[in-house]
Amino acid sequence: MVAPLLLLGAVTALDGTSVGQFMISRPLVSGTLAGCLIGDPGTGLLLGAILEGADLGTIPAGGVRFMEPGPAAIPAVVAALSLGGGGGIAVGALIGVAMAFLGGETIVVLRRMNGAIAQRVLEGEGSRRELIRGFWSCIVLDGIRGLLLTVAGLALALAIPGGVAALWKLDATVTATVFLLPALLAGGILLDRWRLTARRWAIFALAVGCGVALGGVP
Amino acid sequence: MTEGIAWRLFLRSFFIQGGWNYRTLQGIGFAWSLLTAERGGNAAIEAERLTRHSTPFNSHPYLASTALGAVARMEEEGRRPEEIRRFKDALGSLLGSLGDGLVWGGWRPVSVLAALGLALLGFSPTTVVAVFLLMYNVVHLGIRLQGARMGVRMGIRVGTGIGNLDLPVWTERIRTVGVLLVGLVSGILLARGAHLSEVGVLLPLGGILALLIGQVMGEKVRRWIPVFILLMVLCGFLPIADWSNG
Numbered sequence: 001m002v003a004p005l006l007l008l009g010a011v012t013a014l015d016g017t018s019v020g021q022f023m024i025s026r027p028l029v030s031g032t033l034a035g036c037l038i039g040d041p042g043t044g045l046l047l048g049a050i051l052e053g054a055d056l057g058t059i060p061a062g063g064v065r066f067m068e069p070g071p072a073a074i075p076a077v078v079a080a081l082s083l084g085g086g087g088g089i090a091v092g093a094l095i096g097v098a099m100a101f102l103g104g105e106t107i108v109v110l111r112r113m114n115g116a117i118a119q120r121v122l123e124g125e126g127s128r129r130e131l132i133r134g135f136w137s138c139i140v141l142d143g144i145r146g147l148l149l150t151v152a153g154l155a156l157a158l159a160i161p162g163g164v165a166a167l168w169k170l171d172a173t174v175t176a177t178v179f180l181l182p183a184l185l186a187g188g189i190l191l192d193r194w195r196l197t198a199r200r201w202a203i204f205a206l207a208v209g210c211g212v213a214l215g216g217v218p
Numbered sequence: 219m220t221e222g223i224a225w226r227l228f229l230r231s232f233f234i235q236g237g238w239n240y241r242t243l244q245g246i247g248f249a250w251s252l253l254t255a256e257r258g259g260n261a262a263i264e265a266e267r268l269t270r271h272s273t274p275f276n277s278h279p280y281l282a283s284t285a286l287g288a289v290a291r292m293e294e295e296g297r298r299p300e301e302i303r304r305f306k307d308a309l310g311s312l313l314g315s316l317g318d319g320l321v322w323g324g325w326r327p328v329s330v331l332a333a334l335g336l337a338l339l340g341f342s343p344t345t346v347v348a349v350f351l352l353m354y355n356v357v358h359l360g361i362r363l364q365g366a367r368m369g370v371r372m373g374i375r376v377g378t379g380i381g382n383l384d385l386p387v388w389t390e391r392i393r394t395v396g397v398l399l400v401g402l403v404s405g406i407l408l409a410r411g412a413h414l415s416e417v418g419v420l421l422p423l424g425g426i427l428a429l430l431i432g433q434v435m436g437e438k439v440r441r442w443i444p445v446f447i448l449l450m451v452l453c454g455f456l457p458i459a460d461w462s463n464g
Contacts, residue, residue, distance in 0.1 A: 056330060114237050182446055185429070188432020
């Protein structure tokens with residue numbers, strides 16, 4: 001069980017920036033995949049959606065610092081499933097956010113290390129061998145980073161005593177709905193960025209109405 | 219320049235961000251990707267080119283294949299290094315801003331919102347993830363592949379080709395779809411919250427407030443989202459939350 005989760009963590013970290021960016025690194029995907037590996041894709045999707053909502057609309061451009069919620073979704077799902085109930089979801093969400101922040105900081109460290117490698121490549125004065133070696137070193141470092149991050153996250157998730165979840169006052173359904181509220185905050189930020197013209201206001205209002213109608217259907 | 223080179227650059231473009239760093243940005247990935255267009259050449263010329271292309275360069279990762287194709291074409295045409303360098307700098311900035319608006323600020327959140335909507339409507343997790351990945355990557359792969367082919371075909375004239383694509387118009391269309399999806403997802407979530415008898419109107423009111431705060435304050439409030447989550451966790455552990463259970 002642990003090995004596939006660690007592999008998922010490494011792949012997710014790589015997909016985030018270094019290789020592909022097919023969005024396997026999105027928490028919606030990594031959380032669901034983690035849930036599938038543990039036997040509960042539904043909880044995996046829920047924790048992934050919570051972290052996704054918290055990260056909705058961030059733009060990882062240039063040297064901007066950003067959270068890394070993709071690998072963070074893995075320990076979040078593990079915590080939620082090991083603790084169970086609403087408390088598990090809450091603790092999972094908290095671990096997910098904490099690990100996302102940590103992941104962002106490790107990206108900064110990685111980029112500085114990559115910079116040192118880049119300097120050696122430049123000093124190689126066009127050596128094909130130096131370039132190839134330097135390039136693959138950076139890729140391997142990112143994979144190791146993802147692996148170690150996942151190890152740390154899993155250790156944290158499994159260290160939380162089971163009694164903590166029992167202290168949580170809300171049931172699982174209410175907890176899940178509450179923790180999806182940050183997605184609305186992020187949604188509002190997107191509306192601001194996307195500029196609501198009169199036409200878009202009308203579309204938005206109609207869509208909310210349709211959503212309310214759909215949401216009311218059991 | 220053959221179609222084969224365009225394909226090879228397309229495949230290598232998936233690694234353009236390998237080695238991203240604060241010193242040369244995508245420089246290492248760019249130079250590594252161009253190796254595929256350097257086969258059988260003079261070693262000294264190759265070394266000189268690799269040195270030039272390992273220097274700082276940045277662009278949106280999906281549109282960088284356009285720059286790769288164009289630069290490979292210009293190198294093959296024997297254009298002056300200074301001309302290529304100026305072209306690369308200008309093109310990188312253009313592709314970066316176009317890509318950030320189109321993809322990071324547009325297609326990605328739209329795809330996520332569509333997936334969240336499906337999840338809230340009760341579709342299976344595997345369906346949600348499959349739809350998301352398919353929807354997102356059809357556009358992603360199309361951008362990379364067509365960019366590489368256009369770059370190789372047009373070389374220094376690729377700016378005209380990019381202009382003809384009307385990417386800003388497509389960005390606005392995607393944003394309109396995004397507004398619709400924000401509305402749909404918000405509506406579903408608010409309705410679901412209202413049905414939870416334990417919390418009554420508090421959840422939908424909180425949701426509307428969150429939406430309004432985000433819309434009014436914009437990016438300034440993004441950094442507070444993790445704090446918001448932390449506060450929710452703390453509240454849930456406090457005895458004040460006992461009211462929810464009667």
